[in-house]
Amino acid sequence: MENHNHSRRQFVRNGLLLTAALPVSRLLGSTDSSYKAGAAVPAAVPLHWLHEQAFTAANVTWGTPWPAGAVRADTSFVLQAANDTQHAVQSWPLAYWPDGSLKWSGHAAAALPEKDWQLLPGKTSPATTLHIKETATEIVVSTGIITCRFLRKGNEVISGIQRGSQTIAAQGQLVLLHQDQPSDAAEGTTRTTSFNGLIRSVIVEQQGPVRGVIKIEGTHNRPADGKQLLPFVLRFYFYSNSEAIRIVHTIVYDGNEYEDFVKGIGIRFSVPMQGELHNRHIRFSGEDNGVFAEAVRGITGLRRDAGKDARAAQVRGEAVANAAALPAPVGEHLQLVPAFGDYTLLQSSSEAFEIRKRTKQGYTWLQAATGHRATGLAYTGSASGGLAFGIRNFWQSHPGQLDIRGADRDSATVTLWAWAADAPAMDLRFYHDGLGQDDFVKQREGLDITYEDYEPGFGTPHGVARTSEFQLWALAATPSAVAFSELAQQLSHPPVLICMPAYLHSVGxxxxxxSLPDRSTAAKTRIEAQLDFYFNYYKKQVEQRHWYGFWNYGDVMHAYDTDRHVWRYDVGGYAWDNSELSTDLWLWYYFLRTGRTDVFRMAEAMTRHTGExxxxxxxxxAPLGSRHNVLHWGCSAKQLRISTAANRRFYFYLTADERTGDLMREQVNAAHTLVTIQPGRKLGGQKSAPPAPPATTTKAQISFGTDWGAIAAAWFTEWERTGDKKIKQKLENSMTTIASQPLGFFAGGAVMDLDTGRYELSNETHxxxxxxxxxxxxxxxxxELVQHLSVPAFEKAWVQYCTLYNAPAAEQKAALGEPLTKNALRQGHARLTAYAAYRTGNKALAQRAWKEFYADDTTDPIAAIPQEQRINTPEVLQPIDEVSSISTNGVAQWALSAIQCLGLAGEALNQ
Structure with missing residues (x-):
């Protein structure tokens, strides 16, 4: 092909112009799109790297959307650079438009250089192909650089990693330390025992020329008595011509929180060690590209000089002459220089880490280094190679720990502790004794005073999960300080390819x-500034309030206490937000508009947390979520509005993340749990909890709001991912029978047949x-339902709800027979009015939407950019920035309303 010398700006602009040339009907994703086998496809989709960082090559997986009717589901793709260089891509469908054309595609590329890329239809093969071989006893993965073996049974989740003929690591096992008492129990009363991972299934989840995924499921087993605890799911990711292995590690807590205290959890490998002790090397990453680098037996700083060249080579991690070849005073007495075989990096909190070392067990530890926030990468090996291993979000998910043991022996043992073994054991017990709330009336009183929905037996962590990400590199040599630092940055900020916001918006x-950010008028500029302010404020609050930790990272707090100048971390239902009023959606829509790296990473962390x-x-x-509480799982209101697939879809489609796909699929049959776990049992004026129906029934009372919204999101997502006609039929049944209610959406809810999705007619008259x-x-x-499914009665019922919710009382009475009451959050609901205006073309409704948006909301009045106030010591423990009027409910709803009013009725602003 002819070589064109395009600038980056021209390259990106050309891709957008090609997309803009598509028919408008395709960009809107209309259900009327006529998909044909020979339909034209976009010439190119511009992609950019999420992080502006330097790397020589990256393995990356991402998702790309396509206009309706434009791309066949079996289309192949390539990446093309500005100079027409092409790079092989492995592709697969993630979702389909109603006509069967491709809506989202997943892609993987290996060893991808840092440059601008365009994705376009085409075919090319990778220079090196990934191979997976299955037998009755094992699975062998070969990337072209490394070979990994997985046994189908036993407790070795990865039995060996080889680079060429050299074994880099072996005997990969999950480890769990169990403690039978909390760490603050009386001295001498706790007993710690060890579990290892017991494999139940091993499958090849994806196999292609570029990327392969091995999925392992099992549970932790205590060999002494066979006790099993904490089911796990592991995914190992491989890329062609790569020395790296990504591991996604998920555990589910299934213990008794008053008896089963997790003292440590992680994965462990044996690493063969070669060469003399002064040629074996240890590396840890600190912060700000800092690297801790030492040899197991140092030849620097000795009373007798080993020689400048030898000292410099050891510091660099290069091979040094054997002992006999070193200057006599050193070489002859090298055995008298202590060899440090054991090392530990412990991140005990988000604010402090330490590195310590010792010669061997039974002897004291030396403090080798301390610091603030370690990126969590380590290495052990020699000049001829070794293993680099790390935990992503290491300091953010404290306590974390990386251990190296026996580096002075023939084989070292390395452990990646997602929960540090040297930290106190996890204490997942409830935080109070119930305060006498032993009946329904008292629980209602507690809800009234602290906003905490308490009920005995409901504040349990049983069933909650946590996903961690590990990374391994099987290296051919000890990395230089610069190379090791680059690996640490890749661990902390894995490369991500993202479509431009303009393209994402154009596809629909x-x-x-x-809509995209618009500062064409003063009013729009002020809204854009306020959107920026809210995100930046919460980003700052995460840092200032230290919202980090294994179980906390990714969430934000719900409400603020202006008297103490703290978020209400200890007040019942006002503490952790747990997705209340759609914080997840706010962050993701804000990212779609801006493409900001920091927004993506905050939304990513929230998706991981709130979904697990x-x-x-x-x-x-299962699979319901827990409403906001001091403990993430502490509230007795178990609800679909928290576990909803609606909050996960963005991350799944943008990254093709398999674990997020699991979480959404969990929700497909979630409505069945509502038979026995009823979300609204403490609402209204009842004096006792309503009796639960028998678990055998196939019917449940399902609201048309938070319940059905979550059910519809799960069914819709499963249908667009798979094309499952039965799921689509259930979804359409539910939509049709909502529309057939005499009061439509204003009936509030009805009994649903869970097998068919059909609602019975409600007897609600108001x-x-x-x-x-x-x-x-x-x-x-x-x-999205209106966009994808042709159910006119449903659209009419939904537009009616959007039109009337904020309408004047007279209009409500004329349509419904009486006006609505208690319809709060009017500012947040302005986006419903804007939607009704968009669907009907009613300009008066569009102007009404903006009046509602700017009107004072009786619940959360946020009408202007708040003013931050600096609160200094000694009034507070540490200086903080405060907005006393802020609440996460208000911010999330204001932001979503602002974004959607701009997108649906932006032309009516200031008219």
């Missing part, structure tokens, strides 16, 4: 209800519109 994904920690994945509450109905993703998912 995620509802057609958002805030949801029960096994047990009586219109109801609970203010939380539409603020947990219902608004956003309905926009």
């Amino acid at each position: 994904v995620f509802g057609n209800n958002w 920690v805030d949801v029960h994945h096994i047990g009586r509450f 219109p109801v519109a609970p203010h939380l109905n539409a603020v947990f993703g219902l608004t956003e998912i309905c926009a």
Whole structure:
């Protein structure tokens, strides 16, 4: 092909112009799109790296959306650089448009250089192909550089990693330390025992020329008595011509929180050690590109000089002459120089780490180094190679620990502790004794005073999960300080390819209800500034309030205490937010508009947290989530509005992350849990909890708001991922029978047949519109349902709800027979009015939406950019920036309303 010398700006602009030339019907994703086998496809989709960082080559997986009707599901793709260089891509479908054309595709590329790329239809093969071989007893993965073996049974989750003929690591096992008492129990009363991972299944989840995924499921087993604890899911990711292995590690807590205290959890490998002790090397990454580098037996700093060249080579990690070849005073007495075989990096909090070493067990530790925030990468090996290993979000997910033991022996043992073994054991017990709330009336009183929905037996962590990410590199030599630092940066900020916001918007994904930033008028500029302010403020609050830790990282707090100048971390239902009023959606829509790296990373962390920690994945509450509380799992309100797939879809489609796909699929049959776990049992004026129906029934009372919104998100996502006609039929059944209610959405809810998705007719005679109905993703998912499915009666019912919720009382009475009451959050609901205006073309409704947006909201009045106030010591423990009027509920709803009003009715602003 002819070589064109395009600038980066021209390259990106050309890709956008090619996309802009597509027919408007395709960009809107209309259900009327006529997909044909020979339909034209976009010439190129511009991609950019999320992080502006230098790297020589990267393994990357990402998702790309396509206009409706434009791309066949079996289309192959290539990456092309500005100079027409092409790079091989492995591709697979993630979602389909209703006509069967490709909506989202997943892609993987290996050893991809840092440059601008375009994705376009085409075919090319990688220079080196990844191979996976399966037998009855094992699975062998060969990338072209390394070979890894997985046994189908036993407790070795990865039996060996070889580079050429050299074994880099072996005997990979999961490790779990169990403690039978909390760490603050009386001295001498605790007993610690060890578990290892017991494999139940090993499958090849993906096999291609570029990328392969091995999935292992099992549980931790105590050999002494066979006790099993903490089911796990492991995924190992491989790329062609790569020395790296990514591991996604998920555990589910299934113990008794009053008896089963996790003292440590992680994965362990044996690393063969070669060469003399002065040619064996240890590396740890600190912060700000800092590297701790030492040899097992040092030849620097001795009374007798080993020679300048030898000392310099050892510091660099290069081979040094054997002992006999060193200057006599050193070489002859090298055995008298202590060899340090054991090392530990411990990140005990988000604010401090330490590195210590010792010669061997039974002798004291020396403090080798301390610091603030370690990036969490280590290495052990020699000049001829070794293993680099690390934990992503190391300091953010404290306590974390990296151990190296026996580096002075023939084989070292390395352990990646997702929960540090040297930290106190996890204490997941509830934080109070119930305070006498032993009946329904007292629990209602507690809810009234602290906003905590307490009920005995409901504040359990049973079934909550945690996903961690590990990374391994099987290296051919001890890395230089610069190379090691670059690996640490890749561990902390894995390369991500992202479509440009303009392209994402043009394709019409995620509802057609958002727009790109627009500062063309003073009013729009002020809204954009306020959107920026809110994100930047919460980003700052994460840092200033230290919202980090294994179980906490990714969440934010719910409400603020102006008297103490703290978020209400210890007040019942006001502490951790747990996705209340759609914080997840706010961050993701804000990212779609801006493409900001820091927004993506905050939204990513929240998606990981809220999908795992805030949801029960096994047990009586599965797969429901827990409402906001001092403990993430502490509230007795177990609800679909927290576990909803609506909050996970963005990350899944942008990154093709398999674990997030699991979480969304968990929700497909979630409605069945509502038979016995009813979300609204403490609402209204009842004096006792309603009796639970028998678990055998196939019917349940399902609200049209937070319940059905979550169900619809799960069914819709499963349908667009798989094309499952049965799921689509259930979804359409539910939509049709909502529309057939005499009061439509204003009936509030009805009994659903869970097998068919059909609602019975409600006997409700008064219109109801609970203010939380539409603020947990219902608004956003309905926009997609109307976009993708042709159910005119449903669209009419939904547009009626959007039109009337904020309407004047007279209009409500005329349409419904009586006006609505208690329809709060009017500012947040302005986006519903804007949607009704968009669907009907009613300009008066568009202007009304902006009046509602700017009107004072009686619940959360946020009408202007708040003023930060600096609070200094000694009034507070540490200086902090405070906005006393702020609440996460208000910010999330203001931001979503602002984004969608701009996207749906932006032309009416200031008219």
